Structure formats: structure tokens, C-alpha cells
Amino acid sequence: MVWFEHYFGLCIVQHGRIKVKTTAEQQEAKRKEREKKLKIYNAGTEAVFQKRKNKEFDEEGLKLSGELLGVNPDIYSFWNFRREIFIDLQDKREEAELQKLLQDELHFLEACLKVNPKSYGAWHHRCFVMDAIPEPDWGRELHLCNTFLNLDERNFHCWDYRRHVVLRSNVNLDEELQYTTQKIQSNFSNYSSWHYRSKLLPVIHPDSSHPVAVQEDVLLKEFEVVQNAVFTDPDDQSAWFYQRWLLGRGQKKLQICCVHVSRDLQRIVVLLSRPVMMGQGHCLTVSIDTTPVAGKWRTITGSRMYSTLWVIDLPDQSLPVDKQASIAVTLMDDRYCTKFSEGLQLMPDQEETWAVAEFKQGSRFSTELSAAATSTMAQELESIRELQSLEPNNKWVLLTMIHLMKAIDPEHTKYAAELEESFNKLAAVDTMRKSYYWDLRSKFLIESVLESHDSKVRDVKLCQRGLSCLYHTDWMVLVTSIDLSQNYLKSVRSLSDLQCLRSLNLDNNQLADLQGLAFCRRLTDLSVKNNSICNVEVFEELRTCVFLKKLSVAGNPVCAIEDNVTKICALNKSLQVVDEQDSIG
Amino acid sequence: MKESSVLPPRIEPAYSFPLNCSTNLAKGKFPPVCNRRGKMHVCNPCYLVSEDHASPVLLWDAYVFNSKGTPIKDVVIPDSAQKSLLLQKHCDYIASYGSKKDDYEYCITEYLRMSGMYWGLTVMDLMGQLNRMDKDQVLQFIQQCQHECGGISASIGHDPHLLYTLSAIQILTLYDAVDMVNVEKVVEYVRSLQQDDGSFYGDKWGEVDTRFSFCAVACLSLLGRLDAIDVDTTVEFVVTCMNFDGGFGCRPGSESHAGQIYCCVGTLAITGNLHHINADLLGWWLCERQLPSGGLNGRPEKMPDVCYSWWVLASLKIIGKIHWIDKEKLEKFILACQDEETGGVSDRPGNIVDPFHTLFGVCGLSLLGNETIKPVNPVYCMPEDVIQRAGIRLELL
Numbered sequence: 001m002v003w004f005e006h007y008f009g010l011c012i013v014q015h016g017r018i019k020v021k022t023t024a025e026q027q028e029a030k031r032k033e034r035e036k037k038l039k040i041y042n043a044g045t046e047a048v049f050q051k052r053k054n055k056e057f058d059e060e061g062l063k064l065s066g067e068l069l070g071v072n073p074d075i076y077s078f079w080n081f082r083r084e085i086f087i088d089l090q091d092k093r094e095e096a097e098l099q100k101l102l103q104d105e106l107h108f109l110e111a112c113l114k115v116n117p118k119s120y121g122a123w124h125h126r127c128f129v130m131d132a133i134p135e136p137d138w139g140r141e142l143h144l145c146n147t148f149l150n151l152d153e154r155n156f157h158c159w160d161y162r163r164h165v166v167l168r169s170n171v172n173l174d175e176e177l178q179y180t181t182q183k184i185q186s187n188f189s190n191y192s193s194w195h196y197r198s199k200l201l202p203v204i205h206p207d208s209s210h211p212v213a214v215q216e217d218v219l220l221k222e223f224e225v226v227q228n229a230v231f232t233d234p235d236d237q238s239a240w241f242y243q244r245w246l247l248g249r250g251q252k253k254l255q256i257c258c259v260h261v262s263r264d265l266q267r268i269v270v271l272l273s274r275p276v277m278m279g280q281g282h283c284l285t286v287s288i289d290t291t292p293v294a295g296k297w298r299t300i301t302g303s304r305m306y307s308t309l310w311v312i313d314l315p316d317q318s319l320p321v322d323k324q325a326s327i328a329v330t331l332m333d334d335r336y337c338t339k340f341s342e343g344l345q346l347m348p349d350q351e352e353t354w355a356v357a358e359f360k361q362g363s364r365f366s367t368e369l370s371a372a373a374t375s376t377m378a379q380e381l382e383s384i385r386e387l388q389s390l391e392p393n394n395k396w397v398l399l400t401m402i403h404l405m406k407a408i409d410p411e412h413t414k415y416a417a418e419l420e421e422s423f424n425k426l427a428a429v430d431t432m433r434k435s436y437y438w439d440l441r442s443k444f445l446i447e448s449v450l451e452s453h454d455s456k457v458r459d460v461k462l463c464q465r466g467l468s469c470l471y472h473t474d475w476m477v478l479v480t481s482i483d484l485s486q487n488y489l490k491s492v493r494s495l496s497d498l499q500c501l502r503s504l505n506l507d508n509n510q511l512a513d514l515q516g517l518a519f520c521r522r523l524t525d526l527s528v529k530n531n532s533i534c535n536v537e538v539f540e541e542l543r544t545c546v547f548l549k550k551l552s553v554a555g556n557p558v559c560a561i562e563d564n565v566t567k568i569c570a571l572n573k574s575l576q577v578v579d580e581q582d583s584i585g
Numbered sequence: 586m587k588e589s590s591v592l593p594p595r596i597e598p599a600y601s602f603p604l605n606c607s608t609n610l611a612k613g614k615f616p617p618v619c620n621r622r623g624k625m626h627v628c629n630p631c632y633l634v635s636e637d638h639a640s641p642v643l644l645w646d647a648y649v650f651n652s653k654g655t656p657i658k659d660v661v662i663p664d665s666a667q668k669s670l671l672l673q674k675h676c677d678y679i680a681s682y683g684s685k686k687d688d689y690e691y692c693i694t695e696y697l698r699m700s701g702m703y704w705g706l707t708v709m710d711l712m713g714q715l716n717r718m719d720k721d722q723v724l725q726f727i728q729q730c731q732h733e734c735g736g737i738s739a740s741i742g743h744d745p746h747l748l749y750t751l752s753a754i755q756i757l758t759l760y761d762a763v764d765m766v767n768v769e770k771v772v773e774y775v776r777s778l779q780q781d782d783g784s785f786y787g788d789k790w791g792e793v794d795t796r797f798s799f800c801a802v803a804c805l806s807l808l809g810r811l812d813a814i815d816v817d818t819t820v821e822f823v824v825t826c827m828n829f830d831g832g833f834g835c836r837p838g839s840e841s842h843a844g845q846i847y848c849c850v851g852t853l854a855i856t857g858n859l860h861h862i863n864a865d866l867l868g869w870w871l872c873e874r875q876l877p878s879g880g881l882n883g884r885p886e887k888m889p890d891v892c893y894s895w896w897v898l899a900s901l902k903i904i905g906k907i908h909w910i911d912k913e914k915l916e917k918f919i920l921a922c923q924d925e926e927t928g929g930v931s932d933r934p935g936n937i938v939d940p941f942h943t944l945f946g947v948c949g950l951s952l953l954g955n956e957t958i959k960p961v962n963p964v965y966c967m968p969e970d971v972i973q974r975a976g977i978r979l980e981l982l
């Protein structure tokens with residue numbers, strides 16, 4: 001099933017064959033011609049299979065299979081037959097003769113590739129021949145790549161073969177970089193060349209401490225190259241994708257960011273900076289009053305995916321009510337071990353305690369764009385603004401401006417209004433991708449709110465912010481109250497991360513279900529007024545929320561049937577279900 | 586509107602450009618076509634002279650120019666294009682496709698027969714008419730294609746390969762009949778193709794490609810035997826094929842390509858390693874594949890194609906970002922690729938249909954929510970109920 005640019009020549013599964021209206025006469029002529037062709041084809045195929053069966057590994061085998069592969073290079077078994085022939089002849093022929101045969105094979109392959117430059121089989125066979133030939137001429141191969149890339153500069157088979165040749169013959173990588181520069185100069189819109197640069201730079205100018213692994217001064221020069229390209233043709237996506245890479249995104253260092261201990265739920269929740277899988281290179285350990293605690297770490301939902309949040313259910317009586325406890329959590333991976341929150345104290349009268357790692361203001365989510373120094377980004381923003389004045393409706397320009405503004409000002413203090421305006425414009429000029437832009441906007445908004453909070457804030461207000469989705473809910477693990485009303489949310493699945501949540505306002509969203517809330521076991525007050533909940537079964541999700549006292553459901557289609565409210569009430573004894581719009585102030 | 590004299594007379598399409606692009610005429614080479622809201626839209630319908638050099642045919646492939654004169658490769662969907670799904674016609678097309686065993690096109694595609702059968706059978710199941718296919722004949726054929734080494738070939742007489750081994754296992758899963766082949770040997774064959782770096786050869790001849798990583802992992806997971814390979818290094822290899830744009834290529838260093846991305850994202854989904862993906866970055870690249878016509882291409886600056894629409898759409902579904910493309914427009918594009926006379930779906934409007942694009946067109950519509958088609962599993966490209974029956978539960982983003 002996995003066939004891409006694979007269907008050429010005689011093949012039925014073909015790209016770009018135009019349906020042509022023909023007369024009955026023409027059809028008959030074509031049928032006759034095809035009948036003839038098929039006869040030849042079948043006879044040829046039969047002959048090749050017969051020779052192979054008889055293990056006749058000779059020049060005639062090459063000739064017969066070559067005739068068919070010349071028209072259809074995708075008959076993979078015939079390439080295999082040719083390889084068998086060459087392997088057989090390796091011991092039987094003189095080196096000079098073998099050299100000649102394999103050289104002929106290279107010429108044959110060139111002819112095939114001219115007709116079908118995207119044949120996987122032919123390109124792979126060329127690698128085989130170059131490995132088998134007694135005296136390979138790699139210089140000629142590089143030249144061949146140049147020729148083919150001149151014909152089609154996006155032929156990824158040829159680019160891959162080129163990288164193979166470069167690797168085998170130790171071509172100087174600086175020359176390869178030079179080659180991509182030439183290609184880009186002759187046509188900026190050359191995604192393959194930009195791609196190759198992204199692979200070459202970290203090898204030629206490595207800097208392992210850098211998020212994109214390239215030396216800063218080299219990156220600055222690359223910015224110039226890109227700028228040249230985007231000013232020449234601001235609609236060309238290749239350069240913009242490349243520029244996004246230059247702006248960089250770093251891998252976060254793995255560390256414990258937050259630990260929360262709950263006495264009555266008898267459990268500890270840990271937030272990590274990156275998703276991991278416990279037991280696969282990483283493990284967390286807990287000790288209470290220096291005694292190690294036995295238990296199995298799990299994700300909140302029981303999902304088997306990598307996660308940033310991990311929970312351990314403590315054995316009974318691990319945290320007795322009347323006793324002070326000292327809790328230590330340690331994260332270990334294959335290489336190093338970080339102790340964290342040593343001596344986190346849970347006092348006798350406390351229900352819960354927590355500790356949060358210190359972060360430099362504005363640094364928690366900035367890894368998306370952190371490669372370039374702030375001064376570089378400010379400069380970039382300056383020139384992009386210039387471009388914007390020339391191209392006010394260019395989506396690439398708008399999006400890049402947005403990213404730069406966000407990177408320079410993670411808390412949205414400086415550019416808040418401009419960001420908002422840019423997002424609106426972006427969604428208007430590129431309506432096909434408006435959902436992407438709204439989600440990005442939601443992400444940035446949530447980041448800015450979380451960045452500006454310190455860890456003591458457990459009450460988050462995100463009402464009426466135009467949110468289309470939720471991001472970074474794992475960072476809200478300590479939040480006890482959140483107002484998400486009057487947004488455009490369609491799913492609250494990720495709210496399961498909010499393990500301390502007591503009060504949740506979801507009024508005036510677009511929710512049809514409440515999936516995820518089953519895991520918010522502390523929830524006492526929930527309002528979902530004016531959503532799109534139709535089925536009473538949706539509320540089954542809340543059965544595990546045993547502390548739930550108040551649930552407001554007014555304004556949902558489900559309320560149309562009076563009986564439904566009674567059914568929802570039955571979820572737990574102390575639950576009060578409100579289905580009147582004005583009963584909550 | 587002046588027509589360039591070198592071109593044959595144009596069959597007038599109903600031009601409706603969703604694009605809003607100003608242009609300076611690219612060196613006068615291309616005829617202006619229409620002028621809306623004061624802005625010039627230029628396109629160059631390509632003409633193809635048919636074999637007898639008599640009747641020129643209009644290709645819907647148009648070149649639309651952006652403000653700097655760079656052509657945007659896309660097609661124009663005529664207003665007359667088909668707008669409803671011709672399900673029964675597609676069923677009839679597939680059912681009759683395999684029955685003409687001495688047909689020219691059928692014969693010369695023997696080297697991919699196993700995959701061809703998978704495309705046809707899967708799309709028939711999705712359309713609820715799998716019972717029209719000759720099950721016994723299919724199963725017997727697959728049995729005959731298993732080799733001593735355990736691998737399965739495209740057809741009798743051809744060599745075993747991972748591509749066809751996966752197709753065969755997919756068909757057997759469809760029929761709930763994996764025991765028809767020697768499963769232990771299949772597992773052994775797949776295992777034998779894994780290399781130290783975690784990559785997979787496609788067959789004993791040593792071509793390495795992330796497509797084969799997907800084939801191996803998909804095949805073994807359908808057989809419930811992922812334990813037979815080193816999953817950690819499999820994942821490591823796929824991750825080394827990740828690129829600056831968040832996408833994936835054939836091998837480390839290769840350019841991102843929607844088909845390759847589908848294979849890598851699928852491999853990571855099956856092995857529970859989707860966290861390696863930067864969903865925001867990759868999702869952005871993927872939704873930028875959608876062109877003004879609504880169709881999706883497989884790489885920047887390429888033509889839209891129904892099958893690429895599938896690779897992109899399925900990948901977006903797996904990473905939880907399917908809403909980032911314009912569903913209505915894509916649906917319109919796929920429906921326009923149907924052939925009203927013969928049934929079946931082609932790569933682009935007006936082209937010749939084939940089972941391959943028929944499957945991916947129907948799968949695309951299923952992912953877009955068309956309820957007359959069975960839900961399709963975005964990772965395996967098989968009916969969701971079949972995947973459930975096989976006991977596979979995947980967590981997507």
C-alpha cells in the first residue's frame with residue numbers, strides 16, 4: 001500500500017494521466033495495439049522467469065530483463081534477477097570484463113532514469129552497482145546528480161542518491177553547501193535545497209549547546225540569505241519554513257517542575273518538563289521521612305503514552321493525619337540523578353503541600369523560539385515590519401511577525417494589541433487555515449497568562465479570551481479554580497491534568513461532551529451552561545467526581561427533557577443540579 | 586482577453602478563483618484569464634495534444650501566479666464537477682476491475698498485485714460490499730505467494746518483499762483469516778530484515794526506507810507480535826529521519842514528504858511514541874499542503890493529488906490536528922476526482938481512475954466524516970471495525 005511517486009510508464013496506477021475522449025475506431029485501434037504489446041510483454045516476462053528458474057545467469061538474462069525494465073522499472077523482481085547475475089559473474093569473469101559489464105549497467109540505468117527519474121528500484125540498483133563495480137568513479141556520479149537535479153531540482157530520489165555519493169566518496173561538505181547556495185540563488189523557491197542546508201550546517205558548523213546545533217555567527221549569515229529570499233518573493237513558502245527553523249526551538253532539559261502531595265487522596269503528583277515513560281530510561285522515587293515508598297507510577301488517565309504528569313498512589317497510612325511528614329522525590333535517568341523537593345514538609349493540619357521549581361520570568365514556554373538572541377530577533381522584526389509595509393496582506397509576513405513578537409515579549413505586555421490585530425488579519429487573509437491560527441493564538445494567550453502567574457496563583461481566569469483549544473494544562477496541575485467561560489472550546493479532555501481543580505466554569509462554549517473531567521476527582525462546583533450537550537449520558541463522566549456539589553446545566557439541549565435533570569441528580573446524593581439561567585450570579 | 590496564438594482553442598472552464606492574488610504578468614508568457622475585484626488572475630491551462638495530434642484536450646492543471654510572478658501549482662475545479670458521492674458506481678468499478686484477468690493494464694501491473702488487491706478489497710469493505718469479492722480465490726492466492734523465508738510476494742513468481750507482506754497481512758486481517766499463512770514465518774521474515782540501527786530493509790537486497798519501518802511495525806502489530814523486533818531502535822531510527830520542518834523523509838537526511846510522514850507518524854503511533862512529534866510544527870507544515878482548489882499536495886510547490894490528500898489527512902488525524910485544514914474544500918476536491926461514467930476516483934479532476942486513488946479518495950471522505958462510508962482507521966488505512974476486532978487500541982494525540 002505504501003506507494004508514492006511510483007507509478008509510471010505502463011503502470012495502471014499512475015499519476016497525471018488525462019482522460020481523453022476517443023472514437024470507437026480509435027478505441028479499437030488502441031485495443032489491437034495493446035493486445036500486441038501485451039503479447040510481447042507476456043512472452044518477455046515468461047522468458048525472464050524461465051531463465052531465472054534455470055539459474056542461467058548470463059548476458060542474455062540482462063538483455064531480456066533490460067528490455068522490460070526499460071519500459072517499466074518497477075518490476076522489482078527483475079532488478080533482483082540482474083543483481084543475481086552480477087553476483088554470479090563476480091567469480092567467473094575477469095575484473096576488466098566485470099568493470100565493462102557494470103559500466104554498461106550504469107549506462108543502462110541512466111537510460112531508465114531518463115524515462116522514469118522517480119523509480120525507487122532504479123536508484124537503489126545504482127547503489128548496488130556502484131558497490132559492486134571494481135573501480136567506481138564517484139566523481140562521475142556526482143556529475144550525474146547535477147544533471148538530474150538540473151532537470152528537476154525537487155527530485156528527492158536524486159537528492160538522496162547525491163547524499164549517498166557524498167557520503168561514500170568523502171565529498172567536501174563545504175562544496176555541497178556551496179552547491180545549495182547556487183541552487184537557491186538561481187531559484188529561491190527550492191525547498192529541497194533549503195532542506196539540505198538545514199542538514200549540512202549542523203555538521204559543518206556544529207555548536208552542540210545551541211538549540212539548532214549551529215554556530216550563532218553562521219546563523220546570522222543564514223538570516224541574511226533568507227531575508228534576501230523573502231524580500232524577493234514573500235509568497236514563497238520554502239524560505240519561510242527555513243526561517244522558522246533558524247529561529248529555532250530548543251529541547252527542554254528534563255527536570256521536575258512541580259510536586260504536589262495530597263493527604264486525603266493519599267497520593268503524589270509530579271510534573272516534569274518533558275514527557276517521559278516511567279521504567280523506560282527514567283524513574284521517579286519517593287521517600288517519606290527517608291523511607292522509600294513502594295508503588296507504581298501511573299499517568300492520570302491510565303494512558304500508555306509518554307507523559308509530563310505522573311501519579312503515585314501511596315500505601316494506606318503513609319501520611320497519617322496527626323503527623324508531620326517529610327517528602328522527597330527523586331528523578332533518575334540513565335545518565336544523571338536529580339534530587340528534588342527534599343524536605344518538602346506536610347504539617348499535621350495540612351491537607352496538601354507542594355513545591356514548584358523556579359523559572360526565569362518568561363522562560364517556561366519560550367523554547368519554541370529560543371535559538372536567536374533577543375537582539376537578533378528585534379532586528380528581524382524590524383526588517384519584517386518593513387516588508388509588511390510593502391506586503392500588508394501577506395500571511396507569511398504576518399505569521400513571522402507574530403512569532404517574533406511572542407518570542408521577544410513572552411508575557412504579551414508590549415505587543416498585545418498588535419498581536420491580536422495580526423491574528424485577526426491572518427485568519428481573514430488565509431481562511432483555509434483559520435483554525436490553525438486560532439489554535440496558535442489560544443496557545444500564545446495561555447502561555448502569556450501562565451508566564452505572568454507565579455506558582456502561588458491557583459485561581460486562573462481565562463474567560464472571554466476567544467480560546468479555541470487548551471494548551472499546557474499540565475502546567476495548571478495546582479490550579480483549584482478556573483474560569484473558561486465564553487470561549488470556543490469543543491473539548492475539555494486535557495482538563496484531566498488539573499488534579500487540584502475544585503471549581504470549573506465552562507459556560508458558553510461549544511462542548512458536546514465532558515470527556516476528561518472524570519479525572520478531576522476534587523471537583524465540587526461545575527458550570528456548563530449554554531453548551532451543546534444533548535445526551536444525558538454525557539454526565540456519566542462525572543460519576544467519579546464524588547465531591548461534586550453543584551452542577552449548572554441550563555441552556556443545553558439536554559435540558560429540554562425535564563426528566564434528564566432528575567437523572568443527572570442521581571449521580572451522587574449531595575449533588576445539586578441547577579438548570580436555571582439566572583440562579584448563579 | 587487575448588488568447589496566445591500558439592495554443593489551441595481553449596475549452597472554457599468555469600473559472601472561480603478563490604485566490605486573491607495580484608500579479609505582474611510573468612513576462613507576457615501566459616494569457617490573462619479573468620479579472621476580479623480589480624485584481625488580475627492569471628492562469629495557464631495546459632493543453633495536451635492527444636495521440637493522433639488532432640484533438641487538443643484541456644488539462645485542468647492551472648498555473649496561478651502570486652504577486653511576484655511565481656507560479657502556484659494547482660488545479661481548477663470546474664463548476665460542473667461532480668458534487669455527490671457515487672458510491673455504487675465505485676463498488677461496480679472495483680468489482681469489475683479484477684474480473685478482466687487478461688486485460689492489458691491488469692496484466693502489466695502484476696508486480697504489485699498484492700497491494701492492488703489490498704486497495705480494492707479495503708475500499709469494498711469501507712463501502713460495505715466486500716461480499717462481492719471472491720474471498721476463497723484471494724486467500725488461496727495469498728497462500729501461494731508466501732515463500733520459504735516467510736515473506737510474501739506481490740504475485741506468484743515474484744520475490745518476497747515487506748511491502749507485499751504488509752498488504753497480504755492487511756487483507757488477511759480484513760477477512761479475519763491470518764492463519765491462512767504461516768504466521769510464525771512471517772514474523773521471522775520481518776524480524777530478519779531489521780538492522781542494528783533499528784531501520785528495516787525492504788527485502789534481502791538492502792534498500793532502507795522509513796516506509797519499510799512502517800510496513801514492519803504495522804504488519805507485526807496486526808499479528809500481535811511487536812515483541813519480535815527491537816521497538817526502541819525502530820523508534821530511534823524513525824526519529825533520526827525527522828527534519829527541520831517537523832516532517833520525515835525516507836532516510837536520515839532525506840527531505841520531508843507527506844507519504845513518508847504518514848509512515849513515520851504511523852510507526853510512532855503504533856509503538857506509542859507520538860510524543861517525539863512536534864505536533865504544532867508538523868501540523869502547520871501539513872495544513873500548508875492544502876491548495877486553493879482544496880486538494881492537498883505532498884510537498885511544497887507540488888500539484889494536489891487525492892492520494893497525497895490521504896497521507897496528509899491521516900497524519901493530521903493521528904496528531905489531533907485534522908481541523909486545521911478546510912474540510913469542505915477538500916471534500917469538494919475529492920468528489921470532483923470521481924469519474925461519473927466508469928466509477929472510481931483519479932488523482933486529479935479529469936484524469937483516469939484507478940483502484941489506488943479510489944481507495945484513498947474514499948478513505949479521505951471517511952476521515953472527513955462522510956457517514957455513508959465506514960469509519961477508517963487513520964494509522965492502518967483499514968476499516969475501524971476490523972482494527973477493533975483485531976484487538977488493537979491505539980492512542981492518538
Ligand SMILES: [Zn+2]
Pocket residue numbers: 015890891892893932942
Ligand atoms: Zn496520487
